[in-house]
Amino acid sequence: MKIIELKNLNKVYHEGEIDVHAVRGIDLSFQQGEFTAIVGPSGSGKTTILNLIGGLDNPTDGDIIIDEVNIGNLKSSALTDFRMKNIGFVFQAYNLIPVLTAKENVEFIMHLQGKSKKERTERALQLLKEVGLSERVNSRPAKLSGGQQQRVAVARALASKPKFILADEPTANLDSESTANLLDIMEKLNKDENITFIFSTHDSRVVNKARRVVTVEDGKVVSDITK
């Protein structure tokens, strides 16, 4: 089932008097349950594509259709609401809330969704168990390793039961062991629970795990290989 469709997507940044074409006329679609890596050199436009899919940035031209909704037509507040209900984010720098514990970080998005405390607690504990952090539920981010923080970020991304997860360079700050561990968890979630993952990455280990690899250069898709 197709859940994301990009049609003739363009993004131009205006830097002073210079126009930078970050994305040039991309047409792409993603199916439910995909485990996709968007790869390419620095500045190729992969993070921009992820930001556009996630509704964090507006396209200069083209359509982004998610689950039959053209998010380009949504107003700011509706878009925020749409992101909360449909999209999970994993960032390169984890971006956890430092004053909250691992459990509270996972619960936070469910709080925004208005879930009951009981439901929040149960789901947060279950997700932290799935990412192997049952023992660290009450630890604050500063007390966790990079790999553990990124696993909390994955649990947080899953908390809202999103249609897909966008992960921007999720392994860039991790060592080999943590990377392998994180990828195993995400692959397992993908296979067992049919959760769609879309990564932007340079990391060959991620590329190796991905079942579809979209290569981007100068804002254009130069290859799209399904393994």
Place this chain on the structure above:
Amino acid sequence: MILSIAWKNIWRNKLRSLVVIFAVIIGILSGSIGVSIMEGMMKSRAKAQLNNEISHIQIHNSNFKFNNEAKYYIDNYDSIKTFISKLDGYKSSTDRLVISGLINSTGGNTAAFIYGIYPDIEKQVTEIYLFVKDSSGGYFNQDKKNQILISETTAKKLRLDRYVITDKTIELLSINNFPVDETPKLKTLLNIEYRTHKDFFNELRNTLDSKIVKEYEFLLLKYAVTFKHRANLVVTFQDINGKITGDRFRITGIYKTGNRMFDEMSVFVNKKDLSRLSGYKETYSHEIAVMLSDKDIAKPFAEKIKNKFPNLKVETWGEIEPMLIMFSEYMVIYNYLIILIILAALAFGIINTMLMAIMERTKELGMLAAVGMNKNRIFKMIMLETIFLTITGAIVGLVSNYFIIDWLSRKGIDLTKQMGEALEAMGFDSLIYPEMGVEYYFGITLLVIFVAILSSIYPAIKAIKLNPADAVRTDA
């Protein structure tokens, strides 16, 4: 949860938050203590004026107040008293003769209003008797004729003042931090009486360090002054027929209230003596003073008297001394203005701190927006952080303020040395007992909340204007 995050966020940079909180505490404390000193001064001034000078209601012949001519008197005090004593809120009343006259001593003379009073009844209405200096004699003695109670200011004008350094003087000076090394020099002047202020100070300048004399001039005068005991004064005034009359009066005591102007103009004699000498019958009165159980009922009380005795001039304390009401009203505005200015200055510090906090958390705020925290919630969170930061300081400030003012209100702040003369000249007591009404605590709390909300708007707007894509990309 947003409440909890906002509260936790303010403790992320403890030092920075504590600096802001400390600044708010100091601001609130300085503002509140300033307010309480002003309130204490004003209330004490108002209380003294009501209790010593004007009472709650005064009744005169309607012509008397134009130029205080003694021929305009009231001759039915008994029926007035019978009526007012039955009204709700009545506490006490007295009647007086008031004649302007000249007071002469061997050393000088001065004009004053001579109040003919019933000493014992007067005690129920005014508190002048409490201000009679023990060393000067005392209040009226019932058995003696022609006694006069004058103020310290009048006594000085009549050159009845003498200056003596006694052990008590030295003790009082040492309480006020008089230099210990100067005390032995001062003791060389022990029990020597100086007839004039000039002689006394010449001797002091010869004996002590002149800087110390200058610094302690007011206190030396205050504690060394004594008065010629039971001196005779000649009091002259016009009798009921307009003829100059008078008699010799002996000083029974010397009083000193905090109001030099009142002291300067008022001497008290027994009404019986003044009546006998002036020809105004004892049943005549120039002034009736009424005290009520509560000063705030003066207006309706006065209306009832006016209705019953329409030919009399019946005035409430607020009509006699409109400045009292004006002062208290303006003082409230002035006090809040001072607090507002302090809080406005603090607001800039709070805004700066919050902007720094937001700049440091750009990435985190971007993440919050990305995962679905809408602008309202982000705005609310930043607003709560600002309010928490300010309110924490305000609560600590106000609680500390309560205890400090409670302590100061019992101990008092003695400004005698620093500005006693100036304060007394303006009618204020130099020993101030600060006080702050509960309404100020509510008022200041509301002002703090108002300033906190205002301070939070700009940082909160900055926070919601962050673009999530830019924010998560930033290095912050």
